[in-house]
Amino acid sequence: MxxxxxxxxxxxxxxxxxxxxxxxxxxxxxxxxxxxxxxxxxxxxxxxxxxxxxxxxxxxxxxxxxxxxxxxxxxxxxxxxxxxxxxxxxxxxxxxxxxxxxxxxxxxxxxxxxxxxxxxxxxxxxxxxxxxxxxxxxxxxxxxxxxxxxxSSEQRKSLHIAAVFVCNFVNHLYKIGNDICVENNIPFEILLPLIEETASKIEYLTPSEAQTGPAIRNDNNTINKHLEMLNDITKKEIYTLLTQSIQKDANKKL
Amino acid sequence: MxxxxxxxxxxxxxxxxxxxxxxxxxxxxxxxxxxxxxxxxxxxxxxxxxxxxxxxxxxxxxxxxxxxxxxxxxxxxxxxxxxxxxxxxxxxxxxxxxxxxxxxxxxxxxxxxxxxxxxxxxxxxxxxxxxxxxxxxxxxxxxxxxxxxxxSSEQRKSLHIAAVFVCNFVNHLYKIGNDICVENNIPFEILLPLIEETASKIEYLTPSEAQTGPAIRNDNNTINKHLEMLNDITKKEIYTLLTQSIQKDANKKL
The missing domain is CATH 3.40.50.720 (NAD(P)-binding Rossmann-like Domain)
Incomplete structure (x- = not known):
């Protein structure tokens, strides 16, 4: 004992x-x-x-x-x-x-x-x-x-930063998804299967393999439409920055 | 049929x-x-x-x-x-x-x-x-x-933006977590239970209730240490912007 x-x-x-x-x-x-x-x-x-x-x-x-x-x-x-x-x-x-x-x-x-x-x-x-x-x-x-x-202490510091990205920041993106649903009279539950699947996908695929959406497809038409529709400045900035980051990573791989 | x-x-x-x-x-x-x-x-x-x-x-x-x-x-x-x-x-x-x-x-x-x-x-x-x-x-x-x-078509457009946030952008945050692990010789699998729990939590809690981490605690000491450790400019920008957005939302509620 x-x-x-x-x-x-x-x-x-x-x-x-x-x-x-x-x-x-x-x-x-x-x-x-x-x-x-x-x-x-x-x-x-x-x-x-x-x-x-x-x-x-x-x-x-x-x-x-x-x-x-x-x-x-x-x-x-x-x-x-x-x-x-x-x-x-x-x-x-x-x-x-x-x-x-x-x-x-x-x-x-x-x-x-x-x-x-x-x-x-x-x-x-x-x-x-x-x-x-x-x-x-x-x-x-x-x-x-x-x-x-x-x-080690050094590794733990980095691990904690990684945890902030995959947990705290991810939860904030759920919050933004929830805000958009509430504003448009859409039940948030409609997004839950997508959230679950996105999380469970990376048990089988690397995050790079699992990446989908307008940014990785370089679908500027959709990206621009989305940016036009987002009224909130902070949400617009987050959309822009994460889109650029996805595209930067994709270009690195080429 | x-x-x-x-x-x-x-x-x-x-x-x-x-x-x-x-x-x-x-x-x-x-x-x-x-x-x-x-x-x-x-x-x-x-x-x-x-x-x-x-x-x-x-x-x-x-x-x-x-x-x-x-x-x-x-x-x-x-x-x-x-x-x-x-x-x-x-x-x-x-x-x-x-x-x-x-x-x-x-x-x-x-x-x-x-x-x-x-x-x-x-x-x-x-x-x-x-x-x-x-x-x-x-x-x-x-x-x-x-x-x-x-x-409706109008709702669907907004729903698609919400889906980009909770799926495509979330997956990119997983990618950043993976990058940080690789750089520090930490197995990415160590983050999978956290990712799963973060996703399943919001079936029971609203995203606001589920928010944890240095940003919502206003733990500037940790936030500044994290920003110092992040070498990559884009990752630093994402960390800063999402931290500010979490804190802005928290202040709105007060």
Missing amino acids: ITVNIIGSGNIAQHLITNFENSDTVILKKVYARNSNALPSNLHISKIITDIAHLTQADVCIIAVSDSAIQEVSENLPFTNQFVVHTSGTMPMQCINDKNRKGVFYPLQTFSKNKEVDFKTVPICLETESESDYKILEKLAFSLSEKVYSI | ITVNIIGSGNIAQHLITNFENSDTVILKKVYARNSNALPSNLHISKIITDIAHLTQADVCIIAVSDSAIQEVSENLPFTNQFVVHTSGTMPMQCINDKNRKGVFYPLQTFSKNKEVDFKTVPICLETESESDYKILEKLAFSLSEKVYSI
Whole structure:
């Protein structure tokens, strides 16, 4: 069995708490959160502590707080030479205070409070200072997920940018699609099969192979009609820039 | 039974041919294609005609050719007062020659040659001049799909723009994610669960509710780090513009 402490009450902390509480191989010892109201209801009240000085040791102490708070929280931990990891996609491993052994446990997924996530399919990116700590963290990760990767701090920074493009920015394009539907009395659900197919296509095709639409066809007639119809300046700019970028990439390949 | 002729040999024509050839309620009479080599192998050679003048009547004649060719093809049809539809997302119904009854049969999906599509989940957008023709087209559409919508030419133009955003542009963002992974020796597969979850999330949440990431959190520290790391000018511009657009939308809601 692996014993774990969690610090934090945000989306990731909540998902980790819920999963560890249901785990056969992980014992969740304590949870420290400034805002204990946000913690999941299946967490027993005896496990919640409100003073970080009362945190005791565990095999892994997971700091799942906002990026800007990691350094301070790791300084305030009331123990030394323990194994402490953070869950951030952007912060280097080194931001954890030197008094403890450092690591990163970064689940690469989009977590929203009102949508459950099947952790088995969530890639977990690990980084540690030593091989022995890697083995502990790997065991913890495999207790949650089938997909565990060794990713350095440098790689993780780039991976996080890639994630912003394929998740946050993609969702914003869904938002624009939704806006256009609402403005024209079209139910947004009509776009859902297209969205699903676009996402599942790239499990079989590379994104370059999967590219369709007026930009890659150099269909200037359609592109110009679309630009004429788009009233919103920002939407027009996004349409223009992404069209140019698709065409630039296609020309590179030639 | 409904009898159908198809004109064309592109992606949509091929998918329609394959599906109609396997249908219990549709009889595919003839297929006219300039490039008959591109036609699916399950199509019997006796159904292929290479001179449009030999095309005979059917309940529905489907013109599945490029947008710019629809008008000319519909002019060249060797019959009048028949029911003729096109499959374009952008062209108005009126571009079909006046000598026949007009309609639109627009399957809203992304079709690639090497990826099969389950037509049952493909929304089909219909438009006709008369209610009686609508009933014929509706019957044909329901023989393929469970999702059939009445969409006017005006709505269809907007819907096509929305589709470009949520499909073609989204795929390009996948391409950028792939580029970043390749540059940093990270397997692209690590992003697939995130891509899947981002797509399936908006079946339960609105795109606004589902928005996560540095832009919506106003996390300027992360945004600036990402912009510093992006070497490619176009990727940097896309990052900046989409971040601004997410923040503009968030401010509108306040």
